[in-house]
Amino acid sequence: MRITFLGTGAAGGVPLFGCECAACANAKKYSVFSREPCSALIESGANRILIDGGLMDLHKRFAPGELDAILLTHFHPDHVQGLFHLRWGKGPSIPVLIPPDPDGCADLFRHPGMLDFSPQEAFTAFEIGPLKVTPVPLIHSKPTFGYVFEPAGGPAFAYLTDTRGLPRETRDFLQTMKPEGLAIDCSFPPSNQPKGHNDWALALDCIKAVGPARAWLIHISHDLDNWRLSTNPELPAHIRVAQDGDRVDLTPGTVKPGHE
């Protein structure tokens, strides 16, 4: 199973429009530090799964028929805004697996176009090609799922955004299944009362609780990047801050970050 972090940014991304902070200046100068809306591609054998639809050029990034499914974590615009355009396309419909949310976003449910929305149930696994996928509830201002991917016989990977901490049942589930890789929301620098998202400390707590071999921080804001630039905080060796384009191959017995 291969994971590509297509986007690693919080809403607004990095650089943030009009922002002059050190992190945004850095990202403007070196595009490698820029962060698009949070999204990842999961590849396993011939199967391709897109997590979230917030990238605004989805219709240009992917060829028709290239995606076997899109999994949505939730219906905030930064996770679905690219679907407003993509849906009007032609060709075979794209299965879009979603948390149960009667509202969706704007008129996506009323005019799904080529998207085939399919609400899922927490902890009820489904299969996409060779992958078993389990949706797990998160703690956010909308019904939100993380997704756990298990290739037959290979190491598992959990993708958890947007969330502030983890519900007890989700933590229990993850502690039992022990995914080898974990990507988790780390929107903010250390803060007193982070809202809707993890800050640095909460994200590290969640990783500790789950105990993966390797972890990646995602949904990064310019505030977090800025704080990192000014404080250069240490991270345990098995955790890294993901960057757009980072690619990870999870193969049995090894967890190699492709970026290093």
Next chain:
Amino acid sequence: MRITFLGTGAAGGVPLFGCECAACANAKKYSVFSREPCSALIESGANRILIDGGLMDLHKRFAPGELDAILLTHFHPDHVQGLFHLRWGKGPSIPVLIPPDPDGCADLFRHPGMLDFSPQEAFTAFEIGPLKVTPVPLIHSKPTFGYVFEPAGGPAFAYLTDTRGLPRETRDFLQTMKPEGLAIDCSFPPSNQPKGHNDWALALDCIKAVGPARAWLIHISHDLDNWRLSTNPELPAHIRVAQDGDRVDLTPGTVKPGHE
């Protein structure tokens, strides 16, 4: 006053994702024929007004402070989808003038960020720098305004999308003020019962009723482009199908399309 047609496409644009029609193939081969979401830039002296926010790279196209205002025709996603991202920016807030629509789109009203939404009243003119702007009601599935721009002493320009025909009061208003330039929705090839938008015949009827010196067809679908490729329909000399990037300088006494 200078008008730039930044985008001239109907929802889904041209090429349409996954479409193999002649028009989409042509647009894939020659990007000059591609159509982004319908949007225009109005420049008058030092003032810059953006019509509609459907372009998905607004945060990359414009520098902070560059836009004096955004005018929204209505809250369908293809006219606002670029605002979901732009709103999170920093710096002076951007006035966004809108038709009265209590719903807006998704959570734009709840989380306006740097956007300062300001509902307008039909036929009640406002001023942006040297321009007098009058919102005129259109006929669409959401509350929708066209906008008429009048520079002091210069020729007027009306931008009318999305609409199917014109309300009587809007037609009367335009017949009285006789704008020299008119851009109007022409989404479909000739059809029996066009829904929500003009087809070719209705668009030409509207132009005839208003009687501008020059007119541009906008909000063009791949179906219209495809029909034009196969039938090569004639247009009166003062009407043209706009292309993305077309630029028009309206100066007193002359109406010169910049593209020719």
